Amino acid sequence: xxxxxxxxxxxxxxxxSNTLAAQAxxxxxxxxxxxxxxxxxxxxxxxxxxxxxxPGNALIYRKRAPKIFQAAAAxxxxxxxxxxxxxxxxTITLKPPVLNDTSIALKNPISFQKRIELPDGQYxxxxxxxxxxxxxxxxxIEQPLVLDFNESKTRLSDIVLLARPAxxxxxxxxxxxxxxxxxxxxxxxxxxxxxxxLAWYAELYDAPSPIVLATRCRxxxxxxxxxxxxxxxLARAVAGGPHLxxxxxxxxxxxxxxxxxxxEVRDAKGKLLTSITTRLQRRPDxxxxxxxxxxx
Numbered sequence: 001x002x003x004x005x006x007x008x009x010x011x012x013x014x015x016x017s018n019t020l021a022a023q024a025x026x027x028x029x030x031x032x033x034x035x036x037x038x039x040x041x042x043x044x045x046x047x048x049x050x051x052x053x054x055p056g057n058a059l060i061y062r063k064r065a066p067k068i069f070q071a072a073a074a075x076x077x078x079x080x081x082x083x084x085x086x087x088x089x090x091t092i093t094l095k096p097p098v099l100n101d102t103s104i105a106l107k108n109p110i111s112f113q114k115r116i117e118l119p120d121g122q123y124x125x126x127x128x129x130x131x132x133x134x135x136x137x138x139x140x141i142e143q144p145l146v147l148d149f150n151e152s153k154t155r156l157s158d159i160v161l162l163a164r165p166a167x168x169x170x171x172x173x174x175x176x177x178x179x180x181x182x183x184x185x186x187x188x189x190x191x192x193x194x195x196x197x198l199a200w201y202a203e204l205y206d207a208p209s210p211i212v213l214a215t216r217c218r219x220x221x222x223x224x225x226x227x228x229x230x231x232x233x234l235a236r237a238v239a240g241g242p243h244l245x246x247x248x249x250x251x252x253x254x255x256x257x258x259x260x261x262x263x264e265v266r267d268a269k270g271k272l273l274t275s276i277t278t279r280l281q282r283r284p285d286x287x288x289x290x291x292x293x294x295x296x
Contacts (some may be wrong), residue, residue: 006103015223018269028054029127029134030050030053031141031143032051033051033143034158035049035147035156036048038151039242040065043178045149045150045230046152048145049113050113050115051158051187052075052111052112052113052114052129053110054111055127055136056071056095056110057153059073060131060133060276061292062134063131067100069099070096071131071132072094073093073129073130073132074091074092074132075093075094075112076089076127077089077092077125079116079125079126079145080123081113081122087123088118088119093101093132093133094107095110096110111187113176113185119147120149120150123144123147124142125133125144126142127140127141128140128141147216147261154204154207155274156204156265156274157276158202158278159278159282160201161185161198161200161278161280162185162186162201162248164197166287169181178200178201179241180204180238188281190226191251191283193285196250197248197249198219200245201246202244202246204243204265205243207235207237207265212235212237213265214262214265214267214268214277215232215233215265217230217261217263220259221259222260229249229251235265245263251282254282254284255282256282257281258280259281259282261278261280262276263278268291
């Protein structure tokens, strides 16, 4: 290893450490939520994907043996009905990779994804993370969740923002596969250093004829203003299931900032049938947290 390469590597690791440390100080926990219609006609309602990321620098590492240090976090997830009763509750213990030296700046984040089925209704989602070494609560997040998929109308699911374009998957039961595609989510909609390609996945329900429908994705500054990037595509029909909307675009020249990704579906005459918006972050001078590695 040359001195110049070693210096560049050290600088990169320090930048990554600073980014994750800043995220840990701000939240200690990232929670992404995506709603899909439950295609089980008996159960109905929704399939809700909960994607949790805990920054590694938010945790305390304990010495387990000579040159072996480990941390652990307990994440409690709840979905509470409007009357206060629990529709879902689970606590998951996460352990990041073992370190042999806790003085190093880089401590990787840990992530996982959970899918739950819920009937239509109004809920409050709650996520809490506790450091297992100090028993300190690091963060608690609450957000409303409204599910109304039993109503028949042309609509889109929420958008899944991906770390890389969706690829065909033949792995049955894989928690990261949906619609026959393997999905690697980018935590908190963050496209950082080296992530120069924005990718997405969504589902279109109760689509009218014709079978093939035009789609368009537009990126617009969150503060308002004109579109800065657009991409056209098609909603893909799937036998016995919803149409799939997949795509990607080059964002290498997209300036740092917060943006809205607006997804539209139009008929053959150009009439807008439905649309949905999600938020993304562009941080080309930072490093992003790793994608989920622990399917559950």
